[in-house]
Amino acid sequence: MNLINNLIKLSFFTLLVMQSCAAQSTIVVEKVHEYIDNPRKDLSSAGVTRIIDNNNVLRKYEGTWKGQLNGISYNLLFKKITRTDDGLTEDLLILKYHIKNTQTNTTIDNTLNLPDDSVYVPSVGYLDDKDFYQLSFNGGQNKCGISGQLFISVFNNKMGITMLQVPGFSPIANSCNEAVTIFPPSQPIRLIKQ
Numbered sequence: 001m002n003l004i005n006n007l008i009k010l011s012f013f014t015l016l017v018m019q020s021c022a023a024q025s026t027i028v029v030e031k032v033h034e035y036i037d038n039p040r041k042d043l044s045s046a047g048v049t050r051i052i053d054n055n056n057v058l059r060k061y062e063g064t065w066k067g068q069l070n071g072i073s074y075n076l077l078f079k080k081i082t083r084t085d086d087g088l089t090e091d092l093l094i095l096k097y098h099i100k101n102t103q104t105n106t107t108i109d110n111t112l113n114l115p116d117d118s119v120y121v122p123s124v125g126y127l128d129d130k131d132f133y134q135l136s137f138n139g140g141q142n143k144c145g146i147s148g149q150l151f152i153s154v155f156n157n158k159m160g161i162t163m164l165q166v167p168g169f170s171p172i173a174n175s176c177n178e179a180v181t182i183f184p185p186s187q188p189i190r191l192i193k194q
Contacts, residue, residue, distance in 0.1 A: 026050040029091060030057055032126040043088065051090035053080065060154045061093055061133055067159075067191035072108070073100045076159075076191060078152075081116055083123070094123040095135060095150075122150070159191040 025047045032051055035041045043051075053059075058080050065076045075098040082091050094116055099108045111120050125135035135150040153160045 024049045026052055028052060028054045028057075029127050030055065033128045036126060037129070049087060049089065051088070051092075053091035057127060058091065058093055058133070061152065061159075064194040065159050065191035066194055067189055068102060069187070069189050071101060071103050073102050074189060074191060075099070075112075077112060079116070081123075083117075092123060093125055093133060093135065094121050095137075096121055125150075154193075157193040159193065160188055161191065162188040 133152045
């Protein structure tokens with residue numbers, strides 16, 4: 001009788017494990033673009049609950065990157081975090097930065113000391129099929145920036161950043177007297193890993 005009870009318990013436990021495994025799915029960050037690029041595919045419909053950087057492809061973006069362009073110095077910090085939101089746990093990059101006018105030595109914008117989950121810290125991104133990390137950017141801490149998609153590439157410890165601006169978005173926010181494009185700059189910028 002004890003053996004039968006143990007077999008029933010084991011069968012029930014096995015069934016529960018199999019059912020919970022079937023309802024959950026893990027994909028690597030390299031595959032996320034397949035869901036974003038295809039309107040017929042959806043992460044939640046596919047049961048994806050975890051996006052993981054299993055192959056460490058985000059590592060090359062992580063760290064401090066510096067560069068200058070037109071009298072402005074850019075100090076960018078890319079950091080890999082794991083975030084859970086609406087049942088999806090994912091490894092992703094966040095971007096913090098310190099931007100300074102090199103001629104006057106004054107800070108233009110600085111998000112380095114903000115918490116990782118601040119609305120001023122860009123964190124919605126994915127690795128596309130062309131090996132660019134695409135990161136949504138919306139304004140800046142000073143609320144006078146622009147909005148769009150950053151295209152970030154890394155080759156031989158050199159980073160390139162360009163931006164595709166959101167059509168119809170005006171860079172003038174309510175608290176600004178003039179249009180300001182601080183970051184990203186209006187032309188591509190090259191940065192060196194520190």
